[in-house]
Amino acid sequence: MSNLVSHQLVKYLEDRGVEHIFGLCGHTNIAVLTALEESEIKFVNTRHEQIAAHIADGYARAKKETSVVLSHLGPGLTNAATGVANAALDSIPMVVIAGDIPSHYYGKHPHQEINMHADASQYEVYKPFVKRAWRVDRPDLFPEILEKAFQLAENGNPGPVLISVPMDIFSKECDPALFEKQKHNTKSLQKPSMDEATAKQIIQTLVEAKNPLFYVGGGVILADAAEELKELVDHLDIPVAHSLMGKGVVSDENPLVLGMTGFWGTEFINKKVKSSDYILALGTRFAEADNSSWEDEYTFTVPETKLMQIDIDPTEIGRNYPVELGVVADLKQALTVLNRVAKELVPNGLQNEGLKEEILANRAEFRESNRQFFEDNCFPMQPQRILEDVRQVLPKDAFITTDVGWNKNGVSQQFPVYTPGSILTPGGYATMGFGAPAALGAKIAQPEKVVISLVGDGGFGQNPAVLATAAEENIPVVWVIMNNFAFGTIAGLQKAHYGTTLGTLFHKDGEAYSPDFAAIAQAYGVEGIKIESAEQFKPALEKAIKANKPVVIDVAMLNNPVPTAGHWNIMDIYSPGKKVHHASTN
Structure with missing residues (x-):
């Protein structure tokens, strides 16, 4: 049994110092899950592969180490693709190990294979965004591929790699000496300096x-x-x-x-x-x-x-x-x-x-220009008031994850960050749905730190099943859902340029609609708080942080756009020569 590839894979990861693997089961990878049962490596179970990839992304950023994702073939791999692509465009080191079809069924189009134009080519789906994608065709090649994968993910411009493993390979024997040989390879390359x-x-x-x-x-x-x-x-x-x-x-x-x-x-x-x-x-x-x-x-x-x-x-x-x-x-x-x-x-x-x-004076002037908003007691709340209250409550070394929309753009412009590397945001791919699961990864990586996720209702609604993992593993993250009943940034664009909001606002029977995220959290076994006034938010957040358990805070927010002074060429595509940006949809 110890000579099986699945068991030697786990041993290799243990020797490399891997402490967590994030993923979801499938018939192609349960041999690896079985091998993990007696391992010190913790398998973090998720309800969706995109969630697993985003958790792994947040984990790698916060821990400054390469993360590992375990995926099933076909729909499992394509579900994870968005999260892996997000990591790729932000240069986050990640090794994705995916089950694949049995090697003796190449060409027969077995269950769940992606096979429209070529046989046994699942791994090619990831080629546009990973640093390299391997398919393991023989057990004896696997140890060397693993070593190359980690080395490539971690060095140069970091990023994800994929190893696609036919499921029968996991259950074959491999000479342990081939894995043992890889221990002699350095795990840290000397990096180029400057003369x-x-x-x-x-x-x-x-x-x-x-x-x-x-x-x-x-x-x-x-x-x-x-x-x-x-x-x-x-x-x-x-x-x-x-x-x-x-x-x-x-x-x-x-x-x-x-x-x-x-x-x-x-x-x-x-x-x-x-x-x-x-x-x-x-x-x-x-x-x-x-x-x-x-x-x-x-x-x-x-x-x-x-x-x-x-x-x-x-x-x-x-x-x-x-x-x-x-x-x-x-x-x-x-x-x-x-x-x-x-x-x-x-x-x-x-x-x-x-x-x-001059810089400090401008900082003070900009803050003063926002004072009317962060001191406003209106409800739904001003987004600036939400950010102000969050900043006052959080310790300086807390980790903050954002999603996309006001929570990303407003935070980047107006929210002071004091500790390098403490803000995790989806940059290159700007992936809606990143922030909520990435916070779990950050907390697993840095359990002693406060971790809060600032996320819109659109973003949180992408993957609410993140709460299942939080409840099962008791991961004390606080999610602040900045709820404007819309895909707010896009709604503001559409309103400003085309005078409509079709497909961007959430309505039911002509009224603004939102699911009760606090009730959804409670259904998952997570504490949920629905804010009813601006004055209630700050003490609720303080209490949630002190509780040291997963908490969802659903706070209604006005959909006023983040002020802009720069330019984005899409504005000229929408409204040539008019210098139009965003509009409020309130």
């Missing part, structure tokens, strides 16, 4: 620039380089702007943090970026929304502004803007060298007190 001459060129350029700027993305967190970045920022007194995924990379308490750029950025931030003469970009893809659809009028004016870019992935350097200097390097290694060189060239550091005062 001294290049570092001196970068530091000298920044020191001599009139208006230098750091532009940072989620790659800094992936490289675990937040401390090194803060050290460089503070030594050179250079301001920091960030992408959506760069939120919190440098604490929002730091007086040099400008904030998020682009469509959801403020006019002050976008102007500061436009007026920079040199930008050092670190771990960012320059994604569309962060860059106002790459139109010079709004945010970045490269090449008028000179750009230097450091990234682990050479394909990202110069992808959307021409660079004067590009460096392929691990950001932690590169920033270590930059800090050393900066202290040699500028031993006493630089001071930019005037700029810091």
Whole structure:
């Protein structure tokens, strides 16, 4: 029995330090589940494979380790695809192990096989978004494929990989020496750094620039380089702007943090970026929304502004803007060298007190402009009031997950994040349904931390079965459902440009409709609280956090749009030349 591939797979994962596997059963993977029964690895059971993939995504982000998903073939694998693709576009390391059809049935189109144009090609479904997809054709190849899969997922630009295993392979014997051999392979690769001459060129350029700027993305967190970045920022007194995924990379308490750029950025931030003469970009893809659809009028004016870019992935350097200097390097290694060189060239550091005062004054002005909203006692609540109350209650090191809509865009623009890596948001794929399950992953990874999920009613409604896993495993996450009875952001777009809201608002018999999420939570065995007034929300949240158990808080919210100062080209597609953004649907 111990020589079966299923048992040796589990032993391999144990030796690698894997503590959790997320997934759902199927007839193709129960051999692995059986092998897990006596293992120290905890199998976290879910009711839907998309939930499993999102939990694994949140887990990998919070634990800074590669997560593992176990899936069934066919519908199981396609159910998981959205969550795996979300992880791929946010560069989250993940190994997906999926059962496949029996190898002796290739060409016969057995039960649940995807087989319209080719035989035994299930794994090809994932090829557009995973770093690599393998099909295991022989038991003796499996150990080497496993080792390659983890190494590829974790190194370079991280991301998911797929190993599709015919179910009969799991039940075949394999020489243990083939697995034993893999133990001799290093589990941690040395990552590329930066040479001294290049570092001196970068530091000298920044020191001599009139208006230098750091532009940072989620790659800094992936490289675990937040401390090194803060050290460089503070030594050179250079301001920091960030992408959506760069939120919190440098604490929002730091007086040099400008904030998020682009469509959801403020006019002050976008102007500061436009007026920079040199930008050092670190771990960012320059994604569309962060860059106002790459139109010079709004945010970045490269090449008028000179750009230097450091990234682990050479394909990202110069992808959307021409660079004067590009460096392929691990950001932690590169920033270590930059800090050393900066202290040699500028031993006493630089001071930019005037700029810091300007940034702090703008921060205070922006907060004052929102005061009427976060002090408003109206019900349904103002979204700004919800975020203000949440921030006041949460400890600084709490983990926050968002979904899409106000909870993502508003949080990125208005919600201070103090601990790098503590905000988990779906960036590249912008997946509705990410936030609620990702919070479970974060809590499993960091059980001592408070974890709260800010999610819309549309997003939570995607996968309410997440509550089954929370109840079964007693995972104390608090979900705040910012309930505007709509797919709110899209409703605001449609109303502004076309004067209708068909298909975006939730109505029944002409009235606003929402399921009772508190009652749904209770049906799953989770505490549910339905907020009836603005004054009730904050104490309910405080109580939920102290309860140390899973809690759903359903709070009705006005559907007022997040203010925007940048640009998104879709507006010109809807309403050419009119400069229209969103409209309130209240």
